[in-house]
Amino acid sequence: MSDWLGIDFGTSNSAAAYVEDGTVKRIRLDRESDTVPTAVFFPLEEKSMAVGSVANEALIDRLEGRYMRSLKRVLGTPLMAERRTILDRKMDFYDIVAAFLKIIKQRSEEQAGRRFDKVVAGRPVLFDSRNADIDARAASDLERCYRMAGFDDIVFLPEPEAAALSVTGAIDTDALGVVVDIGGGTSDFTAFKKSGGGIDLAASHGVQLGGTDFDRALNLKFIMPCLGHGHSIRHGMGGETITAPNAIFQDLATWEKIHMLYTGKTLTLAKGLVRDAVEPDIFQRLHHTIDWQLGHEIAFLAERSKIASNSAAGPVEIDLKLLETGLSVGMNPADIETVFSGFTDTLSETLDDTLTRAKVSRDAVSHVVPVGGASLMRLVRSATSRVVPAASMVETEIFTAVVDGLAMHGEALA
Ligand SMILES: Nc1ncnc2c1ncn2[C@@H]1O[C@H](COP(=O)(O)OP(=O)(O)OP(=O)(O)O)[C@@H](O)[C@H]1O
Numbered sequence: 001m002s003d004w005l006g007i008d009f010g011t012s013n014s015a016a017a018y019v020e021d022g023t024v025k026r027i028r029l030d031r032e033s034d035t036v037p038t039a040v041f042f043p044l045e046e047k048s049m050a051v052g053s054v055a056n057e058a059l060i061d062r063l064e065g066r067y068m069r070s071l072k073r074v075l076g077t078p079l080m081a082e083r084r085t086i087l088d089r090k091m092d093f094y095d096i097v098a099a100f101l102k103i104i105k106q107r108s109e110e111q112a113g114r115r116f117d118k119v120v121a122g123r124p125v126l127f128d129s130r131n132a133d134i135d136a137r138a139a140s141d142l143e144r145c146y147r148m149a150g151f152d153d154i155v156f157l158p159e160p161e162a163a164a165l166s167v168t169g170a171i172d173t174d175a176l177g178v179v180v181d182i183g184g185g186t187s188d189f190t191a192f193k194k195s196g197g198g199i200d201l202a203a204s205h206g207v208q209l210g211g212t213d214f215d216r217a218l219n220l221k222f223i224m225p226c227l228g229h230g231h232s233i234r235h236g237m238g239g240e241t242i243t244a245p246n247a248i249f250q251d252l253a254t255w256e257k258i259h260m261l262y263t264g265k266t267l268t269l270a271k272g273l274v275r276d277a278v279e280p281d282i283f284q285r286l287h288h289t290i291d292w293q294l295g296h297e298i299a300f301l302a303e304r305s306k307i308a309s310n311s312a313a314g315p316v317e318i319d320l321k322l323l324e325t326g327l328s329v330g331m332n333p334a335d336i337e338t339v340f341s342g343f344t345d346t347l348s349e350t351l352d353d354t355l356t357r358a359k360v361s362r363d364a365v366s367h368v369v370p371v372g373g374a375s376l377m378r379l380v381r382s383a384t385s386r387v388v389p390a391a392s393m394v395e396t397e398i399f400t401a402v403v404d405g406l407a408m409h410g411e412a413l414a
Pocket residue numbers: 009010011012013014038072159182183184185186187210211212303306307310371372373374375376377398399
């Protein structure tokens with residue numbers, strides 16, 4: 001039995017697994033599920049943190065407290081060290097991420113009936129593809145969180161490389177494959193060759209772009225305008241108008257920033273916008289959203305509409321009755337395609353770059369290994385077929401291929 005626990009701490013979902021008698025055993029981290037939503041909820045009245053679907057239900061039931069999702073996106077940023085009062089004590093994001101990882105450790109130990117002090121931790125190829133300092137800080141932040149959670153030995157493995165390890169059975173020897181791991185926060189690629197005993201890695205590359213960015217783009221384009229985004233406010237004495245400030249809408253559409261808007265200061269800002277608005281009724285919805293803390297519910301609406309539109313042939317209607325009775329907004333396929341076109345380009349360019357780094361020609365790739373929830377998006381399939389049109393798709397367990405590979409790597413270390 002391996003001493004190592006594999007943990008895939010994901011932007012949207014996390015998972016844990018280990019190897020016993022040569023077989024990968026996944027931990028049921030959330031009720032009957034092998035994955036747990038990377039979400040936390042701090043109730044106002046109690047002293048304990050809820051995670052996963054319990055946290056999501058607390059949000060849906062509108063319990064009083066603080067909900068957070070997409071914690072991984074905060075790694076490496078100055079927000080990590082900002083202390084705020086939660087559960088009657090000052091906590092920062094190190095404490096919150098460590099507490100989440102500690103719950104994964106405890107649930108794993110309870111189910112496996114043993115201690116895990118060593119972890120093979122997944123990490124994106126690049127936490128931040130634009131800033132090397134933030135990228136390095138994110139990795140050291142995550143390591144610190146694992147240490148705070150009680151792990152003594154921490155080995156990092158890029159998530160797409162772990163996924164490649166877990167699919168070797170599905171690919172012929174000498175075949176060239178490329179893992180396309182599109183998660184909530186990052187898109188990662190690994191080009192690899194199946195060799196006799198395992199895999200030879202050719203190159204990995206990644207970009208900070210994922211399903212939460214797709215949610216955000218749809219939210220800003222279709223929902224936020226119903227709250228005032230892009231609308232005019234009066235400015236100055238002469239009846240001049242300007243466009244309302246952008247930042248509040250950007251933050252409201254960004255999963256990891258939403259909870260930071262629930263302050264007296266933001267509420268005052270929203271009140272001021274209602275007062276100055278050319279169309280106050282529209283900005284009243286923004287005030288209502290901040291006052292009633294509806295930002296995450298709106299983000300979930302954007303996410304659900306994204307998934308619905310991905311398999312719909314025609315327009316998709318977003319029901320916004322939580323803002324106003326009878327309010328809804330339509331998304332038509334052509335507008336969605338415009339919103340996503342830059343993402344498709346970025347993904348195909350990053351995949352192309354990966355093959356260049358691997359010194360592999362496009363024609364030589366015979367298999368694409370899709371991993372991560374957002375790999376189900378049509379835009380990802382278009383980006384992939386633009387670069388490697390002839391490659392065949394390998395069927396994978398899209399939400400757990402990474403954690404399986406992390407556990408397998410742990411077994412090799414033991
Ligand atoms: N059926 C679907 N169609 C399109 N997107 C989906 C579908 N199901 C889930 N997603 C999206 O997949 C993303 C989550 O995928 P996943 O759980 O693989 O990410 P993650 O591993 O947590 O993130 P990362 O690896 O980037 O840190 C979310 O943005 C979610 O909206």
